[in-house]
Amino acid sequence: MTKPKVTMQDIADHLQISKNSVSQALTGKGGVSEETRKLIIQTADELGYVYPGTRKRSSDQEDKEEAAGSIALVATDFAFSLRGFFGEIYLTIENEVQKRGKKLLIQSISQQMMKDRTLPPFIEGREVDGILILSHLSTEYMNSLIDTGIPTVLIDHHHPDVHADAILTNNRFSAYHVVKYLYELGHIRIGYIGNMSFSPSYYERLEGFRLAHHELGMEMHPKWIISDALEDQEFMETRLQGLEEQPTAWFCVNDGLGFIVNSTLYKMGYKIPADISIVSFDNGQLSRLATPRTTTMGVDLGLFGRTAIRQLFWRMQQPDAPHMELLLPTTLIERESTSVPRI
Structure with missing residues (x-):
């Protein structure tokens, strides 16, 4: 009989801590103490946890990847096609990520990927520090992304069954x-x-x-x-x-x-x-x-992008803090299509 695969959730349950903490420790991110990190790694080894995407790398490569790191931006083909709205948010995100010395990895999520729960390889292998979800994907698919333990922020979407930070219009x-x-x-x-x-x-x-x-x-x-x-x-x-x-x-x-x-x-x-x-x-x-x-x-689409990045980088340092929704204001722009009614 094949032995069940040990998951991050198994380690979290064993230690009675959050899965986010386990993910942070096993992927070398901040947010947990050194003592906790050592305990998590020791427990993972004892339980037989297999690190996803494991491959041999030189110490120079590891140092470079740790110094740089990457942020994933995922959305449907439809959302990416709405350049007038989401295009400016995307450009702001790209600029803000570069300012922070990281790379932006972009992945369009097809309907088939959502149906099959197929994650992008760089997310499946936990090769990114954080995930931004632009607009709405299926609830089940968003939860598959969140279940990786990688800090995640939603942009212009939320749902009661999706437990992640969200940046929204009020x-x-x-x-x-x-x-x-x-x-x-x-x-x-x-x-x-x-x-x-x-x-x-x-x-x-x-x-x-x-x-x-x-x-x-x-x-x-x-x-x-x-x-x-x-x-x-x-x-x-x-x-x-x-x-x-x-x-x-x-x-x-x-x-x-x-x-x-x-x-x-x-x-x-x-x-x-x-x-x-x-x-x-x-x-x-x-x-x-x-x-x-x-x-x-x-x-303010630029504010959307800047707020999303600021929240994601905060979440990467505070993985166990309560999730929150940030509501951004709008501004009435009065033009020629409105007037006093003819009554």
């Missing part, structure tokens, strides 16, 4: 401020357009939308809550043309939806903002290309 408060801004212009009939199943961010923006209506004493109209929206012209035309009447303002959870809503309403004969105001989110290129240009909630 979606609820941002949406709240959108509604309050429109209310102060005189709008009391406001609609929401987003897709709650696509991202937690969009669900949180609907929560902020609801909170503002509650606090401002406004009635929410279910017919104007489109929570399954697709960034597709035909879909939008079907849904908006199917309404008996329009709100005086639409809040769209991203600039792509804002752009499509704008063009759809124009085709339907409405004037923006004379008949209907539009507010979107992200301050991407589409908000500036729309006619008229769209009022939007601006996200």
Whole structure:
């Protein structure tokens, strides 16, 4: 009968310590005392732990790798393709990693890799000091990454079953401020357009939308809550043309939806903002290309990248500290798509 493979979790359970501490000790990282490191290594040897990715290296190579080190950045093909949003975050991360004397290793995660739980070789072999997950992967796959014991930080995504630090937009408060801004212009009939199943961010923006209506004493109209929206012209035309009447303002959870809503309403004969105001989110290129240009909630993408790196390097030194979520603010950028309602 084949003897079961000894895992880091087995060592952690044996010593009654965290798996992160075991990982830090066995990969030569900081965050544990020398006494604890020696105890972990001794226990690993006694239990028959096999070090992954083991290969013969010269002392010069080991010294260079210890001095430099690497950070992994992983995301889906789709996330990497969104250059307008995630591109600036990526460039900031690359710059910040280089400032700290480390290399950035980038890996696109395919649907097949997620299905098979296949980890990138440099993560499977624990050859990186930290992992950044950009946007959302499947919950199961993210937990496979975290289970390696390598410090991990999520960027623009979180989930109750994923126990890792996360850098997020303050979606609820941002949406709240959108509604309050429109209310102060005189709008009391406001609609929401987003897709709650696509991202937690969009669900949180609907929560902020609801909170503002509650606090401002406004009635929410279910017919104007489109929570399954697709960034597709035909879909939008079907849904908006199917309404008996329009709100005086639409809040769209991203600039792509804002752009499509704008063009759809124009085709339907409405004037923006004379008949209907539009507010979107992200301050991407589409908000500036729309006619008229769209009022939007601006996200500081550079701040996203800098905060993610700062948190990851802190986590690498504090592997056992409680996990936390950092909420970044947004800024309302008022343009020509919003005005006082014609009532």
